[in-house]
Amino acid sequence: MGRITLEGVTKRFGDVEVIPPLNLDIEDGEFVVFVGPSGCGKSTLLRLIAGLEDVSAGRILIDGTDATEASPAKRGLAMVFQSYALYPHMSVRKNIAFPLKMAGMDKAEQDRRIAAAANALNLTDYLDRRPGQLSGGQRQRVAIGRAIVREPSAFLFDEPLSNLDAALRVGMRLEISELHTRLRTTMIYVTHDQVEAMTLADKIVVLHAGRIEQVGSPLDLYMRPRNVFVAGFIGSPKMNLFTGEAAAEYGARTIGVRPEHIAISTEGGTWKGRVGVSEHLGSDSFFYVEDTGLAETVTVRADGEIGLHHGDEVWLTPSEDKVHKFDDGGDLIE
Amino acid sequence: MATRQTASLARLMRAPAIILLLIWMVVPLGMTLYYSFLNYNLLNPAVTSWAGWFNYQYFYTDPAFLDSLWNTLVLVVGVLLITVCGGIAIAILIDKPIFGQGLVRILVISPFFVMPPVAALIWKNMIMHPSYGVFADIAKFFGTSPVDWFAQYPLFSIIIIVAWQWLPFATLILLTSLQSLDGEQMEAAEMDGAPAYSRFIHLVLPHMARAITVVILIQTIFLLSIYAEILVTTNGGPGTASTNLTYLIYRAARLNFDIGGAAAGGVIAVVLANIVAIFLMRAVGKNLD
Numbered sequence: 035m036g037r038i039t040l041e042g043v044t045k046r047f048g049d050v051e052v053i054p055p056l057n058l059d060i061e062d063g064e065f066v067v068f069v070g071p072s073g074c075g076k077s078t079l080l081r082l083i084a085g086l087e088d089v090s091a092g093r094i095l096i097d098g099t100d101a102t103e104a105s106p107a108k109r110g111l112a113m114v115f116q117s118y119a120l121y122p123h124m125s126v127r128k129n130i131a132f133p134l135k136m137a138g139m140d141k142a143e144q145d146r147r148i149a150a151a152a153n154a155l156n157l158t159d160y161l162d163r164r165p166g167q168l169s170g171g172q173r174q175r176v177a178i179g180r181a182i183v184r185e186p187s188a189f190l191f192d193e194p195l196s197n198l199d200a201a202l203r204v205g206m207r208l209e210i211s212e213l214h215t216r217l218r219t220t221m222i223y224v225t226h227d228q229v230e231a232m233t234l235a236d237k238i239v240v241l242h243a244g245r246i247e248q249v250g251s252p253l254d255l256y257m258r259p260r261n262v263f264v265a266g267f268i269g270s271p272k273m274n275l276f277t278g279e280a281a282a283e284y285g286a287r288t289i290g291v292r293p294e295h296i297a298i299s300t301e302g303g304t305w306k307g308r309v310g311v312s313e314h315l316g317s318d319s320f321f322y323v324e325d326t327g328l329a330e331t332v333t334v335r336a337d338g339e340i341g342l343h344h345g346d347e348v349w350l351t352p353s354e355d356k357v358h359k360f361d362d363g364g365d366l367i368e
Numbered sequence: 369m370a371t372r373q374t375a376s377l378a379r380l381m382r383a384p385a386i387i388l389l390l391i392w393m394v395v396p397l398g399m400t401l402y403y404s405f406l407n408y409n410l411l412n413p414a415v416t417s418w419a420g421w422f423n424y425q426y427f428y429t430d431p432a433f434l435d436s437l438w439n440t441l442v443l444v445v446g447v448l449l450i451t452v453c454g455g456i457a458i459a460i461l462i463d464k465p466i467f468g469q470g471l472v473r474i475l476v477i478s479p480f481f482v483m484p485p486v487a488a489l490i491w492k493n494m495i496m497h498p499s500y501g502v503f504a505d506i507a508k509f510f511g512t513s514p515v516d517w518f519a520q521y522p523l524f525s526i527i528i529i530v531a532w533q534w535l536p537f538a539t540l541i542l543l544t545s546l547q548s549l550d551g552e553q554m555e556a557a558e559m560d561g562a563p564a565y566s567r568f569i570h571l572v573l574p575h576m577a578r579a580i581t582v583v584i585l586i587q588t589i590f591l592l593s594i595y596a597e598i599l600v601t602t603n604g605g606p607g608t609a610s611t612n613l614t615y616l617i618y619r620a621a622r623l624n625f626d627i628g629g630a631a632a633g634g635v636i637a638v639v640l641a642n643i644v645a646i647f648l649m650r651a652v653g654k655n656l657d
Contacts, residue, residue, distance in 0.1 A: 084559060111559070117550065119552035119556035120556075121553060121556075121574075132560050136561040136562045137561055180560070
């Protein structure tokens with residue numbers, strides 16, 4: 035079981051309110067990703083749930099019981115830290131055994147669980163090594179192993195992949211995803227990397243300055259961003275956001291069009307511009323079109339084999355039904 | 369060194385310092401060795417003769433010798449115990465953010481700046497004195513009779529004075545070590561259900577092992593040669609109750625004017641110190657890898 039409910043949770047450091055009152059429901063077995071730019075309070079929120087920070091106001095319910103004042107150990111949650119936080123003087127086996135030893139579990143059961151975790155995470159050959167002798171990916175797996183042996187009601191991940199190189203990150207992302215499918219335990223995952231958020235999450239929580247901007251499935255956020263912030267934050271490359279005359283034509287303060295929803299042509303269209311930088315990735319090409327009068331550059335996605343080059347004059351046409359319209363306050367106009 | 373040229377240049381550049389240090393060490397050691405085989409007394413310096421091993425035999429069979437060895441051991445171990453345990457405790461206390469932290473840290477470190485004879489005199493006359501010391505005042509306040517520290521517990525009093533002087537050193541080294549402990553590790557242990565004392569045993573102590581080793585090694589070197597504190601307080605007494613090896617050598621040289629005997633004692637002290645050093649490096653030096 036791992037149902038976590040936040041009711042009006044607030045965090046203040048002195049006079050600075052980093053998290054204004056916030057409500058959130060996390061269902062049992064869900065993979066929830068907190069995503070947002072750095073300093074948006076996502077890590078603080080995770081630490082509040084873990085019990086490593088005290089809440090200033092509000093309640094945290096875990097499986098329906100009030101855990102606001104409970105110590106971190108009593109909440110039955112396991113956390114994987116950004117720096118892995120392995121105990122450097124203990125072997126991998128002792129690292130994984132530490133929470134079990136602290137819980138006073140008998141030796142046979144400890145050994146059984148360690149063997150199972152090591153087997154699941156490919157750590158069996160490394161059990162007697164020290165963390166210092168392991169690679170980054172292996173350390174990450176030890177940290178996960180230390181979390182799963184406790185059989186917690188929820189896992190908390192604090193930017194766990196940010197210290198790994200790009201190739202390893204993709205691999206570990208898959209492993210964490212597999213782990214979730216196998217264990218079906220609630221997981222809360224903090225990241226600033228939206229690719230991780232999009233690929234892992236059942237539910238994404240977009241945070242900005244401590245406030246929840248939008249909660250929804252990855253595709254939901256991508257297709258129907260509720261405001262300008264989410265529209266600009268989710269998606270890579272970013273959604274094009276235009277203000278001024280182009281937006282006024284749609285009766286909005288700001289309009290947003292994703293790069294794949296703009297057609298590029300040399301013959302004719304709605305907006306005229308010149309190709310600046312172009313990136314050819316094979317499967318698709320991205321053009322950064324300048325001098326449109328809309329924004330500094332407009333990003334456009336096209337098929338892989340379109341022959342346009344720097345300085346070419348082009349016409350851009352948005353797909354009318356894919357234009358997102360936002361009002362003065364930045365909220366979506368339905 | 370990157371190349372053969374820079375290597376030989378480096379050897380040349382550091383040679384003066386090494387040669388100077390070597391002379392500083394070899395000449396006194398050679399003179400001490402030489403004197404230790406002479407019958408040489410300052411009361412009658414004109415008459416010197418070859419003594420063979422007599423000085424060593426004389427020093428070794430002195431009943432004060434074994435007492436002084438024992439006292440040296442008690443002094444070193446006692447001070448190490450107090451400074452290491454106390455240092456860990458104080459380091460943990462002043463590591464927490466408190467009001468006036470900077471001032472508190474300076475106050476904690478300040479005993480280290482007081483020179484040993486001055487510190488010992490302050491303790492002797494203002495703190496431990498049986499009639500106008502602070503301890504006597506406290507004892508009178510509670511209606512008990514004051515303790516005459518230097519008469520009743522001479523060695524223990526000296527241990528307290530020396531420990532007071534070395535506590536800042538231990539605290540400082542242990543505090544820096546404590547501050548380098550990764551906060552996420554402590555939080556991870558907290559999430560793993562480890563209460564405060566388990567975190568201390570399983571995380572803090574192993575992390576500080578290296579710093580504790582450094583404290584023990586460095587302090588042992590200095591504690592083997594404690595002398596000024598004994599000179600200005602108990603003069604090694606009553607009897608030999610607070611005489612350590614260093615003080616015994618001083619007594620031979622400056623009170624009995626027996627240069628030969630003192631030199632023999634010095635050589636014995638050097639040999640013993642090296643035995644202790646080898647033993648220590650074996651026992652705790654592996655933490656320094």
